[in-house]
Amino acid sequence: MKTLSTSLFTSFLVFNICRNFSFTNATHGVRAASCCQTNCCHGPHGNFSFPQRTKIGICNFVFSKKHEVSAHDLPLCSGPRTLSLTSVHQMMLLPCNWGTAYISVEATISRNAVQGLRSITQTVGCFVSLYIISPKLTGLTVVVLPCLVGAGALIGSFLRRLSRLAQEQVAKSTGVADEALGNVRTVKAFAMEERELQLYAYEVEKSCEMNENLGTGIAVFQGLSNIALNCIVLGTIFAGGTLISSNEMSPGDLMSFLVASQTVQRSLASISILFGQMVRGTSAGARVFEYLSLKPTIPLSGGGRIPYHSLAGRVDFLNISFSYPTRPGHIILDRFNLTLPPSKTIAIVGESGGGKSTVAALLERFYDPTSGVVMLDGLDIRTLDLCWLRGQVIGFINQEPVLFGASIMENIRFGKPEATDAEVFEAAKQANAHRFITSFPDGYNTVLGERGVTLSGGQKQRVAIARALIKNPSILVLDEATSALDAESERVVQEALDLATRGRTVLIIAHRLSTIQAADLICVMSNGRIIEAGTHTELLGRGGLYCDLIRRQRAEGRK
Numbered sequence: 001m002k003t004l005s006t007s008l009f010t011s012f013l014v015f016n017i018c019r020n021f022s023f024t025n026a027t028h029g030v031r032a033a034s035c036c037q038t039n040c041c042h043g044p045h046g047n048f049s050f051p052q053r054t055k056i057g058i059c060n061f062v063f064s065k066k067h068e069v070s071a072h073d074l075p076l077c078s079g080p081r082t083l084s085l086t087s088v089h090q091m092m093l094l095p096c097n098w099g100t101a102y103i104s105v106e107a108t109i110s111r112n113a114v115q116g117l118r119s120i121t122q123t124v125g126c127f128v129s130l131y132i133i134s135p136k137l138t139g140l141t142v143v144v145l146p147c148l149v150g151a152g153a154l155i156g157s158f159l160r161r162l163s164r165l166a167q168e169q170v171a172k173s174t175g176v177a178d179e180a181l182g183n184v185r186t187v188k189a190f191a192m193e194e195r196e197l198q199l200y201a202y203e204v205e206k207s208c209e210m211n212e213n214l215g216t217g218i219a220v221f222q223g224l225s226n227i228a229l230n231c232i233v234l235g236t237i238f239a240g241g242t243l244i245s246s247n248e249m250s251p252g253d254l255m256s257f258l259v260a261s262q263t264v265q266r267s268l269a270s271i272s273i274l275f276g277q278m279v280r281g282t283s284a285g286a287r288v289f290e291y292l293s294l295k296p297t298i299p300l301s302g303g304g305r306i307p308y309h310s311l312a313g314r315v316d317f318l319n320i321s322f323s324y325p326t327r328p329g330h331i332i333l334d335r336f337n338l339t340l341p342p343s344k345t346i347a348i349v350g351e352s353g354g355g356k357s358t359v360a361a362l363l364e365r366f367y368d369p370t371s372g373v374v375m376l377d378g379l380d381i382r383t384l385d386l387c388w389l390r391g392q393v394i395g396f397i398n399q400e401p402v403l404f405g406a407s408i409m410e411n412i413r414f415g416k417p418e419a420t421d422a423e424v425f426e427a428a429k430q431a432n433a434h435r436f437i438t439s440f441p442d443g444y445n446t447v448l449g450e451r452g453v454t455l456s457g458g459q460k461q462r463v464a465i466a467r468a469l470i471k472n473p474s475i476l477v478l479d480e481a482t483s484a485l486d487a488e489s490e491r492v493v494q495e496a497l498d499l500a501t502r503g504r505t506v507l508i509i510a511h512r513l514s515t516i517q518a519a520d521l522i523c524v525m526s527n528g529r530i531i532e533a534g535t536h537t538e539l540l541g542r543g544g545l546y547c548d549l550i551r552r553q554r555a556e557g558r559k
């Protein structure tokens with residue numbers, strides 16, 4: 001009896017010291033994370049209050065039953081909400097607030113860690129008791145346990161792989177839905193609604209199947225753990241009986257041993273349940289952290305800036321060779337050389353796929369060349385601050401401008417967030433957009449549909465020009481800026497562009513040769529190199545590829 005009470009007291013002491021220790025640490029962990037990552041506040045018992053209009057980057061949490069919140073409400077929640085996080089099952093990142101995602105994962109891991117630590121300390125405490133009661137019987141248990149733990153680890157790694165595949169499948173099905181909804185007009189135009197629905201259903205079914213397999217795997221794992229633990233109990237009774245018969249143990253000690261080993265069993269069972277949750281949670285979290293830890297190959301900030309008053313806007317492409325990272329063997333630019341003198345308009349023309357847009361992409365530093373260097377006013381652009389380069393130096397207008405589902409005012413201000421209303425109006429006037437904007441009942445406050453669908457192609461393009469002009473860029477890149485427009489819209493947009501290009505270095509990439517005849521220099525590209533260069537009149541006189549292109553376009557125009 002004395003042995004039993006001593007052992008129970010010891011295990012109680014060990015358990016409580018460890019439990020308090022783990023709680024203190026976990027709570028601090030959550031608090032520290034919530035304070036440093038976002039402005040959400042931390043309530044009691046692991047609840048998090050999100051202030052108004054906070055975007056939440058994760059859905060599909062398992063919430064405690066008291067505070068059930070639909071996952072779909074989360075990204076849109078408009079009032080303060082209190083969420084009680086218990087564990088993460090599946091997470092889907094929405095393109096919004098990475099910081100919140102981090103906190104939530106952190107909170108979940110901490111809560112699981114608390115439960116796990118409690119079970120572990122309980123197990124350790126009980127093992128101390130077991131040892132005090134019967135070292136021999138405990139030794140036997142200790143020999144068997146590592147084999148079980150090893151088998152558990154093997155099954156665990158298999159389950160983690162299953163969980164990862166299930167997560168990837170969920171991402172795939174979400175991607176199918178996202179593409180179909182994002183391109184809903186094309187889907188409708190080809191009457192492909194049914195097919196897209198089937199494709200989505202197929203992908204969702206696959207992800208359900210994989211999740212079911214994972215669930216079954218976890219259930220089997222938990223069942224096997226229970227069987228193994230029961231076998232240990234039976235083995236203990238058998239070995240205990242043998243020890244009693246040889247007078248090495250009293251029946252009371254065996255009872256005490258069984259009671260303590262039952263506690264170990266319960267703790268191990270709860271560890272195995274937690275393990276199941278952790279398998280799902282950590283592999284979902286791994287996907288989040290995988291994205292969080294991605295380092296951009298081209299850093300966004302850092303590097304030099306050229307003061308505005310001394311920025312001339314001269315660009316040199318020197319001996320550039322380039323292949324896209326996804327197709328390393330396919331050479332797009334081959335020792336390409338070109339100079340854009342300050343305040344001059346240079347046009348690049350040539351056959352489709354010749355690498356014209358790639359030249360613009362290298363100037364914007366969407367990619368760095370494989371070899372060679374792009375210079376701005378004699379400085380390698382890799383040494384310049386990318387945010388400054390894209391945000392203040394280069395204005396980019398392409399064939400299909402992307403506008404946002406916000407007001408026209410906000411869309412134009414996207415080019416310079418601190419711009420005043422007067423600056424927005426001025427940019428719109430320069431872009432030939434002011435008149436049509438003010439003809440709308442809500443004027444500049446007119447809210448555009450998603451991706452600007454409520455404007456015509458020409459109107460969208462003029463808003464995009466205003467958005468590029470508001471930052472008063474020294475360099476303007478026009479990549480097929482008018483090629484998607486009909487003749488009348490093209491005329492209006494071209495007028496806007498003629499106005500916008502004055503006093504700037506301009507790189508025009510064009511298919512319609514009629515739009516670049518006034519350029520200071522026209523370069524004809526073929527196979528990643530410039531094979532002809534000169535003014536319109538000079539090139540016509542040479543009778544080369546440029547003449548061919550003009551002839552072909554005229555013939556097409558006559559058809």
Ligand SMILES: Nc1ncnc2c1ncn2[C@@H]1O[C@H](COP(=O)(O)OP(=O)(O)OP(=O)(O)O)[C@@H](O)[C@H]1O
Pocket residue numbers: 324326327332351352353354355356357358359
């Ligand atoms: N992101 C990419 N990854 C891999 N290859 C690409 C990528 N973008 C373009 N390419 C390839 O690079 C080559 C040049 O493309 P680019 O868009 O620069 O040509 P282009 O002369 O502007 O054509 P177009 O006049 O038809 O717009 C093409 O063969 C194209 O398939």
